[in-house]
Amino acid sequence: MTDPSQQSAPLTLAVDAMGGDNGPAVVVDGAAQAATGGLSARFIFFGDAAALGPLVAERAVLKGAEVRHAEGVVAMTDKPSQVLRRGRDTSMWAAVGAVRDGDAQAVVSCGNTGALMAVSRSQLRTIEGVDRPAITALWPTPRGRTVVLDVGANVEATEAELVQYAIMGEAFFRALTGKEKPTVGLLNVGAEELKGHELIRSAARVLREADPEMAFHGFVEGDDISKGTVDVVVTDGFTGNVALKTAEGAARLVASWLKEALTASLITRAGALLLRRQLVRLKERMDPSSANGGVFLGLNGLVVKSHGGADANGVKSAIEMAANLARRPFRDEVAETIARVGRRAQSVDRRGDADGEVKAAAV
Template sequence: MTQAKATAPDLALAVDAMGGDTGPQAVVDGVAHAVKHGLKARFIFFGDKTKLEPLIAGHSNLSGAEIRHADNVVAMTDKPMHVLRRGRDTSMWAAVTAVAEGDAQAVVSGGNTGALMAVSRKQLGMIEGVERPAVTALWPTPRGRCVVLDVGANVEADEDQLVQFAIMGEAFFRALMNVDKPTVGLLNVGAEDLKGHELIRTAARVLREADPDMAFKGFVEGNDISKGTVDVVVTDGFTGNVALKTAEGAARLLGGWMKETLTGTLNAKLGALMMAPGLRKLKDRIDPSSNNGGVFLGVNGVVVKSHGGADARGVASAVNMAASLAARPFREEVASTVKSVMSRRQRIAEASASETTIKAAAV
């Protein structure tokens, strides 16, 4: 199903209030937090009406929110195929339906990732020319943030899919960060052109030859992600997910060490008190909640996956991301660029084959 045009003149966001590990309280609090800090949108909450009504009533800035009752919830253990067959009465299905039917311009859910991907593909379809979706992750760097994709949707990806991920990542970063020409790199075991397997070298060659408008910088290594060497880092979902979980683990380890060090003695506590403003700023920069929200690039609609255990600040981050993307036509840009690049690649391949044939005939 392709995405219908929205009928409402203002921005409407569909929120799966029952998705996630912490229940609807954190979801409702997160939306209220986003509104308190300036987000202007209509909200449609999907889930158990008897649970949602008192939670929403507790926030005066959500007085205009709509609740649409859903009898059931997608469990974290549910298999995607089970949800596709039997999950039409769930809050997740109903929230995605709102985008498919044009009642909302974006959906946010902290529920089962595989199920959300399957339901989104089923109801929204794919952007023309894109074979597979990719999940994004925002990564803090000294320059701000970079985007890494894929971080879990595809265990493997061939060269054409990596090229499509690069195109989607570039358009996503431009839309979210207002950067006219984001830099793009392919994650590899080395920065040299001869490093890596043939698949990734082919993807690099295609990007150089068939997408001359992209600011493609070639290969980057794992340490380049946190350095902010490029704005967009492209890889397959297996590698991307391992990198993401490794970074999250390292951040938690560092945070634990800092807390231990700053509370270990009376002098340390006094020093921490004096450094409180700077420490709060540091915490905000490395806190995963500040960068919460993975976007399902490739599906024909704005779908943002919030971390299942996100607190209110984390949910607010995901909601703000959904609102930012809903207002920008980056999906149309992706479709146009993919079509152009793949067509140019085909012409280059045909010209190369023709030249090879001519040389062989001459011999």
Template sequence: MGSLILSVDGMGGDNAPDVVLDGLKRFADQRSDVSFLVHGKASVLEPGLSARGLSERCQILHHDDVISMSEKPSAALRRRNGTSMWGAVQSVKAGEAAAAVSAGNTGALMAFAMMSLRKMEGVHRPAMTAIWPTVTGRSIVLDVGANLEADSDQLVTYAIMGEAYARAVLGTAKPTIGLLNIGSEEEKGRDTLKLAAERLRDDALGLDFRGYVEGNDISTGAVDVIVTDGFTGNVALKTAEGTARLVASYVRDALTSSTMSKLGAGLAASGLKKLKHMMNPSRVNGGVLLGLNGVAVKSHGGTDAEGFETALGLAASLADSNYMDEVARGLIRAANGVMAEDQA
């Protein structure tokens, strides 16, 4: 096996296992130091891996059952044993792999990861991340759906985790942080946000907090990490996805509306190709449930091979980083700050 081992749910996703195996092939071609534990039905996975020349890089761990994409998390938990998704997460728990990746049922994966990997000490509730394309590169948004509400302590925890995550994934030495609000003015927003902002300004935390940011600041790359509650983050994410599809539709219609438009599209082919690449959701595929004692990456269920390759790369980046140690140190600083306030 390679020096880095990733655990993969071979049966999770709308188009598994073909897309999963194609993504494995793409990633394996780029990273010769990585090998894989592939969980699922051996009779299906063996020929697929062999056809792609991956047999020597992959160990198949057989599981008879698969969690469906529509299954409720509570039902999935009751029958978790013997499923490919549970097996993928358990390999991380057992120390057999550095990270797990699945394109399967989001709710089930969150529930499995919470039950198996457990929360880090000092984390009240884990947060789900999203990598957001911006005009300057990429940013991190959290929470995007793990928790509908978040108090000030949880928002501070999200900031600590998001900063360490951004350093590991974006390679930014000192990520900047902003709190998502309805305005940038200090007097705006709920008391929860104001209290969180006050704590994030504490130099003892060691964070580069830039204050409040608005929704339009996310895509401009105003800060590297945008912190919010799961309800707001999920609405923002779904709105952005819908807007991207609308813009793509407008561009497509405009470029095919007439003969002159089609000729113009031909002349602008290189620029349009770049635009298509920049808007490709496969480039930013992969969300991570931060705050657990292990790494579990959620790939979009309907992703293509390039997208699953991206999710594997995200898992490898986190596994190669000191992300969890940095989060643990940040949580200790936050806890010490709270204790100092109480004593005062």
């Protein structure tokens, strides 16, 4: 378990300042906004020192931050394999290395998702019992936020990996919100037990029988995500990524229709002016940057991926999420739960095999 003394240790965050579409100024601005908002943390910025030094120095709130020079930059078009072979001089590699070496408790990057996953997995390795990491997304619902995973780390997932995602997602939601018993559902084509393919039905059986402590809801459908039917929705990376991109596109479409309707005439513009406060609140709730930050679950270190096109407010959200999770020992909980569920699952399998032999003998 995590040493209690670590809970009171000063928090340090490593920031890959060169990743993303909008340049280092936006990343530094995001860190400054987080600090201005009350975040107590020390920052280590990785990237071109000549460019970063003045940006950090001119923001008084970042006094005490460190800039570490890194010559290379991971481009959005770089292949993960290419970065693993030739990217050791990059800001991304150095920032993740700070977590590996214990210089920082978490890393935040707006860079290439595939490369960041590859670099993080290479340097930090996976938690014992976790086959492959998963990426989370926070989904707005009437009840607050739902965690969805995986949303793109792995195109396919085995039965065992879906079970691991469920355990990781439950621990993550608990760490993020403090809710003791988050509800967990498996995304399926129907809520009935006979729906879906054998792989997902088998994963559901394991969760029901081998992890009775989990508040496992069963199967959920696509519309249940936005309803907030459960706290954690588990699926493979292909399905999760398609669902996420579809929802983002639908949100942009609705926003454009709303803007068109509210600016169609003088009367609607006057109405929009009267509703200005409510419309600003609606815009904030629909703004992806308000929940920006996908966490790579399953690693021996905390990695938060900010959207590549995030503005300063989006970077601030990702940094605040990293800080919120950095001192919480949910990774220890994941390792312990996966080991316990694995033992129980083997027991369930042996019992099932024995029952089958008895039935066969009776026939």
